[in-house]
Amino acid sequence: MTYSWFKALHIIGVVVWFAGLFYLVRLFIYHVEAQTQPEPAQGILKAQYALMEKRLYNIITTPGMIVTVAMAVGLLVLQRGWLHDWWLHLKLTLVVCLLGYHFYCGRLLHQLEQGTCTWTSGQLRAFNEAPTVLLFVIVLLAVFKNNFPLGGTTWAVVGLVIVMGLSIQLYARKRRLDQEMASH
Ligand code: HEM
Numbered sequence: 001m002t003y004s005w006f007k008a009l010h011i012i013g014v015v016v017w018f019a020g021l022f023y024l025v026r027l028f029i030y031h032v033e034a035q036t037q038p039e040p041a042q043g044i045l046k047a048q049y050a051l052m053e054k055r056l057y058n059i060i061t062t063p064g065m066i067v068t069v070a071m072a073v074g075l076l077v078l079q080r081g082w083l084h085d086w087w088l089h090l091k092l093t094l095v096v097c098l099l100g101y102h103f104y105c106g107r108l109l110h111q112l113e114q115g116t117c118t119w120t121s122g123q124l125r126a127f128n129e130a131p132t133v134l135l136f137v138i139v140l141l142a143v144f145k146n147n148f149p150l151g152g153t154t155w156a157v158v159g160l161v162i163v164m165g166l167s168i169q170l171y172a173r174k175r176r177l178d179q180e181m182a183s184h
Contacts, residue, residue, distance in 0.1 A: 006074040013067030017102075018135060020061025024105055025128040027053050031112050032121045050113045057109055065102055069095075087148065091141040098134050125172055129165045136161060 027049055034045035082088045111117035140148060
């Protein structure tokens with residue numbers, strides 16, 4: 001029963017953490033794009049995005065991360081045998097990458113607030129794809145464990161995710177070009 005509670009809360013933590021990460025970088029994109037607006041709209045938009053980013057990071061994203069990791073520790077205390085398994089070692093390595101992503105977002109948030117961020121919106125769009133890849137592999141490792149699937153289904157899903165990611169990038173580029181043409 002305790003184990004099931006840990007697992008349920010672990011999964012809820014994951015959902016909250018990822019919702020926060022995905023939306024946060026989307027806000028960063030809007031924040032950077034606000035720099036092309038004339039004043040006073042630019043100042044108002046930037047202040048509003050900075051506030052939304054700070055609240056999202058502190059009230060949703062970081063607590064989601066803490067719940068995910070705290071519940072995972074509980075799961076491992078009750079299931080110590082997995083500590084010797086390669087799937088868990090790989091999962092933990094990817095979680096360290098995810099934590100790095102999380103804290104780097106905290107740094108970008110600070111830079112955007114200070115006006116010292118040098119990232120373009122196109123770069124942030126690509127950056128926003130990284131957690132999707134981590135989510136995909138980490139969930140497969142959690143579900144399949146040592147029997148990680150490398151068959152057709154996995155590659156079909158990988159292909160689909162790549163096509164979706166590229167479509168989003170191309171659509172954003174087309175919109176940017178259309179806007180540039182309209183403003184000339
Ligand atoms: C500190 C980092 C983490 C550790 C030590 C950890 C460990 C675990 C453990 C021991 C389980 C139980 C597996 C089972 O009962 O079959 C589990 C379940 C799960 N974890 Fe994690 N996890 C971590 C982070 C994450 C993250 C970041 C994600 C999502 C990206 C994630 C997704 C899942 C999912 C979806 C399950 C449910 C799997 C199932 O019931 O089949 N975990 N995790």
